[in-house]
Amino acid sequence: MRSRYSRLLRAAVCAFLGSLLAVWAVAAGTLGGFSAATVGNPTNNAGTGLLAISHASPTSATCSATPTAPVTTTSCSSSLYPPSVPASGTALRSDAIANTGTYSGSAISARARVAGCGPVQLANSVAGGTNGAMLPRNGTTFSPTTGPMAASGAITLNGSTGYASSVASTSEPTGPVVIGQSVYGLGIWFKTSSTSVSPLFGFGSNSLDTTGSNDRILYLDAAGKIGFIATTSGASTVTGTAAGVPAYNDGAWHFAYVVITANKLLAGLNFTITIFVDGAQASSTGSGLLGSLASYSGYWHAGWSPIGGTPRYFTGSLSDFIVDDSGNAPATIAANPTTYTSFDANRTEQWPMNDSGGAFDGTTTAGTLPAGTTLPTGPSDPCTSIDIAWAMTNPAATVLANMTIRAAVVTAGWTIISARPGPGVTQTSTITTKRDTTFNTYVTGLIIYAPIQMEYSVGTAPWTVSFVWGTPAAGAAATGSTFVIA
Numbered sequence: 001m002r003s004r005y006s007r008l009l010r011a012a013v014c015a016f017l018g019s020l021l022a023v024w025a026v027a028a029g030t031l032g033g034f035s036a037a038t039v040g041n042p043t044n045n046a047g048t049g050l051l052a053i054s055h056a057s058p059t060s061a062t063c064s065a066t067p068t069a070p071v072t073t074t075s076c077s078s079s080l081y082p083p084s085v086p087a088s089g090t091a092l093r094s095d096a097i098a099n100t101g102t103y104s105g106s107a108i109s110a111r112a113r114v115a116g117c118g119p120v121q122l123a124n125s126v127a128g129g130t131n132g133a134m135l136p137r138n139g140t141t142f143s144p145t146t147g148p149m150a151a152s153g154a155i156t157l158n159g160s161t162g163y164a165s166s167v168a169s170t171s172e173p174t175g176p177v178v179i180g181q182s183v184y185g186l187g188i189w190f191k192t193s194s195t196s197v198s199p200l201f202g203f204g205s206n207s208l209d210t211t212g213s214n215d216r217i218l219y220l221d222a223a224g225k226i227g228f229i230a231t232t233s234g235a236s237t238v239t240g241t242a243a244g245v246p247a248y249n250d251g252a253w254h255f256a257y258v259v260i261t262a263n264k265l266l267a268g269l270n271f272t273i274t275i276f277v278d279g280a281q282a283s284s285t286g287s288g289l290l291g292s293l294a295s296y297s298g299y300w301h302a303g304w305s306p307i308g309g310t311p312r313y314f315t316g317s318l319s320d321f322i323v324d325d326s327g328n329a330p331a332t333i334a335a336n337p338t339t340y341t342s343f344d345a346n347r348t349e350q351w352p353m354n355d356s357g358g359a360f361d362g363t364t365t366a367g368t369l370p371a372g373t374t375l376p377t378g379p380s381d382p383c384t385s386i387d388i389a390w391a392m393t394n395p396a397a398t399v400l401a402n403m404t405i406r407a408a409v410v411t412a413g414w415t416i417i418s419a420r421p422g423p424g425v426t427q428t429s430t431i432t433t434k435r436d437t438t439f440n441t442y443v444t445g446l447i448i449y450a451p452i453q454m455e456y457s458v459g460t461a462p463w464t465v466s467f468v469w470g471t472p473a474a475g476a477a478a479t480g481s482t483f484v485i486a
Contacts, residue, residue: 049101049102049103049107049458050066050101050102050103051066051067051101051103051108051456051457051458051463051465052064052065052066052099052100052101052465053065053097053098053099053100053101053456053465053467054097054098054100055076055095055096055097055098055454055467056095056096056098057095057096063076063467064100065465065466065467066101066465067463067464067465070464071464071466072464072465072466073466073467073468074465074466074467074468075468075469076467076468076469084483084484084485084486085386085433085434085435085483085484085485085486086433086434086435086486087434087435087486088434088435089387089389089432089433089434090432090433090434094428094429094430095428095429095430096426096427096428096429097392097421097426097427097428097429097454098421098424098425098426098427099420099421099422099423099424099425099426099427100423100424101423102423103423103458104422104423105395105419105420105421105422105425106420107458108420108456108457108458109416109420109456109457109458110416110417110420110454110455110456110457111414111415111416111417111454111455112390112399112400112414112415112417112452112453112454112455113408113409113413113414113415113452113453114388114405114408114409114450114451114452114453115409115451115452115453115468116409116449116450116451117382117383117405117406117409117448117449117450118382118383118448118449119135119382119443119446119447119448119449120135120136120355120357120446120447120448120449120482121133121134121135121136121167121355122134122135122136122155122164122302122351122353122355123351123352123355124166124349124350124351125350125351125352126347126348126349126350132166132167132168132170132349133166133167133168134164134165134166134167134300134302134351135164135165135166135167135446135447136155136162136163136164136447137161137162137163137164137165137209137444137445137446137447137484138158138161138162138163138445138484139157139158139159139160139161139162140155140156140157140158140162140163140164140447141155141156141157141162142155142355142356142357143155143156143317144354144355144356144357145354146317147189147253147317147319147320147353147354148189148191148253148255148319148320149189149319149320151354152319152320152352152354153319153352153353153354153355153356154189154191154317154318154319154353154354155302155303155317155318155319155353155355156316156317157303157313157314157315157316157317157318158313158315159194159196159198159313159314159315159316160313161313161445162303162313162314163209163301163302163303163304163313163314164301164302164303164351165207165208165209165299165300165301165302165304166207166299166300166301166349167207169207169297169298169299170297170298170299170300170348170349171295171296171297171298172203172216172293172295172296172298172325173325173327174262174269174293174294174295175262175264175269175271175293176262176263176264176269176327177264178264179264179265179266180263180264181261181262181263181264182261182262182264182327182328183259183260183261183262183327183328183329183330183331184259184260184261184262184324184325184326184327184329185257185258185259185260185322185323185324185329185330185333185347186201186216186218186257186258186260186322186323186324187255187256187257187258187320187321187322187324187333188200188201188218188255188256188302188318188319188320188321188322189253189254189255189256189318189319189320190220190248190253190254190256190314190316190317190318190319191251191252191253191254191316191317192220192248192249192251192314192315192316192317193249193250193251193315193316194220194249194314194315194316195222195223195224195249196222196312196315197219197220197221197222197307197308197310197312198219198220198249198312198313198314198315198316199217199218199219199301199303199304199305199307199312199313199314200218200219200220200256200302200303200314200318201216201217201218201300201301201302201303201305201318201321202214202215202216202217202218202219202229202300202301202304202305203215203216203217203298203299203300203301204298204299204301204305205296205297205298205299206298206299207299207442208441208442208444209301209304209311209313210311211306211311213232213294213296213298214232214305214306215229215230215231215232215293215294216228216229216230216293217229217305217306217307218256218258218275219305219307219312220248220249221239223247223249224246224247224248224249224250225239225240225245225247225248226239226240226245226248226256226275226277226282226283227239227240227275228258228273228275228283229305229307230260230271230273230293231293231294232294238273238274238275238283239283240275240277240282240283245282245283248277253317253319254277254278255277255278255279255333256275256276256277256282257275257276257277257332257333258273258274258275258276259273259274259275259276259329259331259332260272260273260293261273261274261331271293276332276333279332279333279334281332300321300323300349302314302318302321302351302353303318318353319352319353319354320350320351320352320353321349321350321351321353322347322349322350322351323347323348323349323350324347324348325348326347326348329347357447357449357482381406382440382443382446382448382485383404383405383406383409383448383450384404384405384406384407384436384438385404385435385436385438385439385440385443385485386404386405386433386434386435386436386448386450386485387402387403387404387405387433387434387435387436388400388402388403388404388405388408388431388432388433389401389402389403389431389432389433390429390430390431390432391429391430391432392417392419392427392428392429392430393427393428393430394421394425394426394427394428395419395420395421395425395427396419397417397418397419397420397427398418399415399417399429400415404436404438405448405450414455417454420456433483435485443485444485444486445484445485445486446484446485447482447483447484448482448483448484448485449482450482450483451468451469452468452469453466453467453468453469454466454467455467
């Protein structure tokens, strides 16, 4: 009896299984409504696959990364673009981005963006603050640890195009408001071997290297002797060319300090100007100037000023440019670097020039640019003056199509890369940049900081590799992230 019951049960089970197999057979290839790719367990799934990407530039070393944490970010010293932007679109560089892992291209998601943008600045460390930053231009090299003092920096200028000018305009004082004496001080460290006429700093009515009202110019002549042009006409000039005053174009660091002593008398103003270098008086005598210094609003320049009617550029290094318009500037400053860096809490401006080139003006400066426009928006915003197109081949993909950098940062954010390379495949990346129709002459020669970021991922965050060509953090090194608007 039990045997007969068992035979009937086995027959029922077999019939049920047969009907189930028949149903699966009807849905041929779908495995009961799920695709084989979904239900299956291929070798390179999220448990065994390898996400590894490398980037190689024709002019720099390979940069590569494999996820070792939830998100792996690698800063690359190489760049996706060279340092200049032509007037018309030109393919600037073809880089190689390779999938060195085991994931298929279809399994990888990829996106890219410009992670920040702004002109590189030389920060003002005192009263002027971020509003008084200087913007370096053209041939300017940052040397944050090679200045004349411990832990100080410098900028190096090429003598033909490089200089810096302040963002915010200021009105220079012309003398005491009431009867009495006021002392103003201007100082800078410099190093040069040039035998050309070279301005160390100057004050002018224009932020650009153009003519206009220019005075308060400290310079070296062709023999390396120091001089100071007090007025726009150049007629009131104090020089250190007397016997016994050395030449300072000897390739060593020197500290120059100009003292302007203004005495307000009943009959008018009397100015005495004395130049000190390395704590010693370099002008043979102080010069009494009857009359007044020019009174106007303008911009401080480092490394550029017109001398004798000819625009001149400084060749060499500059560090720690200070302006003391308090009226209580010291009558002299010793060459002792410690004394120099802390000499006067009332100094109006101080540009240490120890920047690494990574502090960009778009986030750290709220000051007004010439022509009344402001960063980070407005027609003079340098980032709106540059267009970038970014395309890839093998496989083909368009990342950006003629988009301004500022739009990419503020509006578009991340852009999906539509096709990714498979295992062992190298995808080329070509970037084309050009000036936008909003190009403003003020931005000519500015050094623009625009780090590019690319991100590759599989599934969720633990499978993400991110490359950053430079970082957008203020003060960070800008290697591979800057270019000049030509």
